[in-house]
Amino acid sequence: MKILVINSGSSSLKFKLFKMLDERVLCAGLFEKIGSDDSSIGFSHQEHEQHKHMIVKDHNNALDILFDLLFEEGFLVDINELYAVGHRVVHGGDVFSKARKINEEVIQKLRELIPLAPLHNSANIEGILAVQARSMDLKQVAVFDTAFHHNMPECASRYALQSSFYFEDKIKRYGFHGSSHSFVLKKACSMLAKEPTETDIISLHLGNGASACAIHRGQSVDTSMGMTPLEGLVMGSRSGDVDPSIIFYLHRHKGYAIDDIDDLLNNKSGLLGLCGESDMRLILQKAEIGNKYQLAIDIFVYKIKKQIGAYLAILPKVDAVVFTAGIGEHSSEIRALVCEGLQGLGIVYDKEKNRETKKRNFSFEHKKSLIKLFVIATDEELEIALQTKEVLERSKDAR
Numbered sequence: 001m002k003i004l005v006i007n008s009g010s011s012s013l014k015f016k017l018f019k020m021l022d023e024r025v026l027c028a029g030l031f032e033k034i035g036s037d038d039s040s041i042g043f044s045h046q047e048h049e050q051h052k053h054m055i056v057k058d059h060n061n062a063l064d065i066l067f068d069l070l071f072e073e074g075f076l077v078d079i080n081e082l083y084a085v086g087h088r089v090v091h092g093g094d095v096f097s098k099a100r101k102i103n104e105e106v107i108q109k110l111r112e113l114i115p116l117a118p119l120h121n122s123a124n125i126e127g128i129l130a131v132q133a134r135s136m137d138l139k140q141v142a143v144f145d146t147a148f149h150h151n152m153p154e155c156a157s158r159y160a161l162q163s164s165f166y167f168e169d170k171i172k173r174y175g176f177h178g179s180s181h182s183f184v185l186k187k188a189c190s191m192l193a194k195e196p197t198e199t200d201i202i203s204l205h206l207g208n209g210a211s212a213c214a215i216h217r218g219q220s221v222d223t224s225m226g227m228t229p230l231e232g233l234v235m236g237s238r239s240g241d242v243d244p245s246i247i248f249y250l251h252r253h254k255g256y257a258i259d260d261i262d263d264l265l266n267n268k269s270g271l272l273g274l275c276g277e278s279d280m281r282l283i284l285q286k287a288e289i290g291n292k293y294q295l296a297i298d299i300f301v302y303k304i305k306k307q308i309g310a311y312l313a314i315l316p317k318v319d320a321v322v323f324t325a326g327i328g329e330h331s332s333e334i335r336a337l338v339c340e341g342l343q344g345l346g347i348v349y350d351k352e353k354n355r356e357t358k359k360r361n362f363s364f365e366h367k368k369s370l371i372k373l374f375v376i377a378t379d380e381e382l383e384i385a386l387q388t389k390e391v392l393e394r395s396k397d398a399r
Helices: 059-072 104-112 118-132 163-167 178-192 245-253 258-267 270-275 280-286 292-314 325-330 332-339 380-398
Strands: 002-008 013-019 024-032 040-045 048-053 082-089 140-144 200-206 210-216 219-223 320-324 372-375
Touching (some): 013 380, 082 118, 082 380, 118 140, 140 380, 178 219, 178 320, 200 325, 320 325
Parallel strands (some): 200 320
Antiparallel strands (some): 013 024, 210 219
16 A cells, blocks of 8 residues: 655645555655746655755646656556655635545635645645646645644633634634654554553654654643744744734834745844754754853753743643654754753653664663653654545545
């Protein structure tokens, strides 16, 4: 059984082809800068990797190139060899509480949700339609970034605004990175030898996008991202939490148009705004006491510490704090800085264990720590493939 996972962005398309019998990645790749003269594709399988610049006009053209590659490299002989295609869809709004098999009704509802995530959902729909154009018989499943957080309590998901905004306009905290938080929860349960219904963790997805999630008995009860992925922690180019009045000030007194403020907060802020770099690896290399790179690290870490403290306050117990995604998995320096000084909250890390480089999943708490500390390699695409398989097998059983 082969499942192709597609993650369509506004100018990108990431893919992985899985053999589900052993959950093995057969090949993977990334189209970047789709629609520009500088577009390119990276493609890898086993030990072989290639990267080349080529004109990729749109998502439909990207799918043409992708399927040509899959046929040329021998991963597919016929498109109907695929069991299904699973799509990452960023925003499921109030409508989708779990992954869904795609049909015309689902596509229409996704179109209605475009105002909540204009760039993301539009691109996700393009990817779905591009696959559909190649085979109407090929099964497709939408896996939603927001679904894992769908049942958050109202006190966590609702903003202190007039009721009509919540009930009529659906303005609320939706949360994102759901596939990642869901994936690491399962791995954490395995490492703890506990069932999800017995497990409470704080999940820290720290990459170019960053979010924290409080998970109680296997359910998301709070998360740092909000109605959009802009709210919450400091990110590569996103500001995270800011006083909303800053928007009015920039508009009224500095002459910024609304679209310019949107661009500023999403694309020119965060680590990039603080020090001119968005890659934490480069920032750590350039950091010295008192310089702008060190300040960017300090602010990044400070916000994470505050979020951990907040979640320790709302969870009745915490079995583990989990670090995942690019920074969380690979930066022992950031993990150490986050854990430093949290002894009073029951978090004590082991300096030697934290330097582990060979294992993908490991613990690094000190024997005095009351709370486990895990590094878990996330795999959002595998989680999408697993949910795709589950949805289709469930629909078979229902017949």
